[in-house]
Amino acid sequence: MRSPPGVGWVRIVSAGLGSQVEGGWIFVKVLVLNCGSSSLKYQLIDMSDETLLAKGLVERIGIHGSRIKHVKVGMDPVVKETDIPNHDVAVKLVIDALLDLHHGVLKDLSELSAAGHRVVHGGERFTSSVLVDQEVLKGIEEVIPLAPLHNPANLMGIKAVMNALPGLPNVAVFDTAFHQTMPPHAYMYGIPYEHYQVDRVRRYGFHGTSHFYVAHRVAQVMNRPVEQLKIVTCHLGNGSSITAVDGGKSVDTSLGYGTTEGILMGTRSGNLDPSVMIYLMEKYGDAKTVSDVVHKKSGVCGISGISSDMRDVEEAMEKGNERAKLAFDMLCYGIRKYIGAYAAAMGGLDAIVFTAGIGENSDLVREEVCKHLEFLGVKFDPSKNKVRGKEAELSAPDSRVKVFVIPTNEELVIARDTKELVLRG
Numbered sequence: 001m002r003s004p005p006g007v008g009w010v011r012i013v014s015a016g017l018g019s020q021v022e023g024g025w026i027f028v029k030v031l032v033l034n035c036g037s038s039s040l041k042y043q044l045i046d047m048s049d050e051t052l053l054a055k056g057l058v059e060r061i062g063i064h065g066s067r068i069k070h071v072k073v074g075m076d077p078v079v080k081e082t083d084i085p086n087h088d089v090a091v092k093l094v095i096d097a098l099l100d101l102h103h104g105v106l107k108d109l110s111e112l113s114a115a116g117h118r119v120v121h122g123g124e125r126f127t128s129s130v131l132v133d134q135e136v137l138k139g140i141e142e143v144i145p146l147a148p149l150h151n152p153a154n155l156m157g158i159k160a161v162m163n164a165l166p167g168l169p170n171v172a173v174f175d176t177a178f179h180q181t182m183p184p185h186a187y188m189y190g191i192p193y194e195h196y197q198v199d200r201v202r203r204y205g206f207h208g209t210s211h212f213y214v215a216h217r218v219a220q221v222m223n224r225p226v227e228q229l230k231i232v233t234c235h236l237g238n239g240s241s242i243t244a245v246d247g248g249k250s251v252d253t254s255l256g257y258g259t260t261e262g263i264l265m266g267t268r269s270g271n272l273d274p275s276v277m278i279y280l281m282e283k284y285g286d287a288k289t290v291s292d293v294v295h296k297k298s299g300v301c302g303i304s305g306i307s308s309d310m311r312d313v314e315e316a317m318e319k320g321n322e323r324a325k326l327a328f329d330m331l332c333y334g335i336r337k338y339i340g341a342y343a344a345a346m347g348g349l350d351a352i353v354f355t356a357g358i359g360e361n362s363d364l365v366r367e368e369v370c371k372h373l374e375f376l377g378v379k380f381d382p383s384k385n386k387v388r389g390k391e392a393e394l395s396a397p398d399s400r401v402k403v404f405v406i407p408t409n410e411e412l413v414i415a416r417d418t419k420e421l422v423l424r425g
């Protein structure tokens with residue numbers, strides 16, 4: 001099964017990721033996969049001590065110019081450009097990379113204990129992670145109408161691993177599962193009840209694995225049981241959502257049926273009066289055009305006219321661009337409104353957590369959001385705010401409500417759930 005050493009790989013010289021810690025293996029190694037329609041992200045984690053061994057990205061699956069980028073922790077990344085027509089070939093390349101003599105991390109496939117898969121939508125059926133069997137595959141397929149872009153790709157990834165590594169246990173971890181604890185008054189829309197019963201239209205929420213991870217991690221950092229805490233978690237990336245986590249459970253979240261509700265995102269609109277959709281559809285004639293508007297042309301990109309990337313927008317704002325400033329203000333105002341609303345929903349607030357690309361890196365967004373929250377008991381300390389991508393407390397010691405940056409780690413949650421379910425059997 002092994003690739004000849006170094007064949008077809010190009011070395012990329014960079015700083016590398018860190019050093020691999022050797023540990024005794026008991027369970028042990030979990031392959032974590034996150035499949036999109038044309039991409040596949042992977043990590044190999046040693047679950048005896050939760051060490052990341054390798055990670056990578058297969059890009060442009062089924063498209064001209066496909067390639068795999070692989071990183072063995074502690075070494076420079078390597079890239080192989082090759083024809084990758086489908087997910088079966090992509091998974092085989094990942095296995096080859098993991099077994100490669102030079103930049104591989106497995107001597108033998110028997111070291112692999114299980115694979116954990118990110119699945120975007122679990123509907124109302126999947127309220128927690130599950131071991132994959134034929135029934136589960138059918139269940140994920142049944143939810144495709146709720147996530148037509150994501151679930152088919154997630155399924156392709158699971159099936160590709162089943163084909164390439166028969167007998168290896170697979171676990172599905174759902175983005176929506178954490179939010180299944182929302183009460184009906186939070187997840188229902190005010191439209192006729194039949195649309196819930198017949199069409200399954202309700203709020204589901206997304207980024208659940210990330211909200212779960214940072215809420216539990218911040219409780220550890222605060223040295224308090226998560227069951228005693230009221231936390232607002234702000235996952236701010238290309239796609240963003242804010243969640244009210246009361247006693248460790250999601251009780252409300254800003255993304256709903258699909259992925260456009262809530263705050264302004266990279267290219268998605270956030271909250272919109274349905275009348276706007278109706279007006280635009282009547283004027284421009286079809287749902288597809290308006291769907292493109294709210295999913296791909298709106299948000300920070302649509303308002304600023306510059307970019308969906310917050311770094312570009314912040315740079316333009318600092319040079320005096322007014323529309324960039326408007327996009328920034330709309331984003332921060334939206335986040336602040338949700339924090340206030342969720343403090344009211346939970347009847348209190350102990351901590352605010354920022355995570356994902358913008359949350360972990362943008363000191364400007366964090367400051368603009370928090371400096372207006374003093375009335376809630378937030379004493380923000382700007383001198384602690386110049387952090388990027390690291391765990392940090394941003395609030396003053398006497399702040400009643402604590403503010404933290406917690407880098408998210410969805411892959412670790414997937415690997416932990418995978419280990420637990422496989423060991424449980």
Ligand code: AMP
Pocket residue numbers: 236237238239266308309310311314356357358361362363388
């Ligand atoms: P994610 O979807 O979590 O990967 O987040 C991606 C987004 O994070 C990018 O589109 C950027 O807008 C944002 N981001 C990353 N680094 C920074 C930074 N240094 N400052 C502001 N925004 C950033």
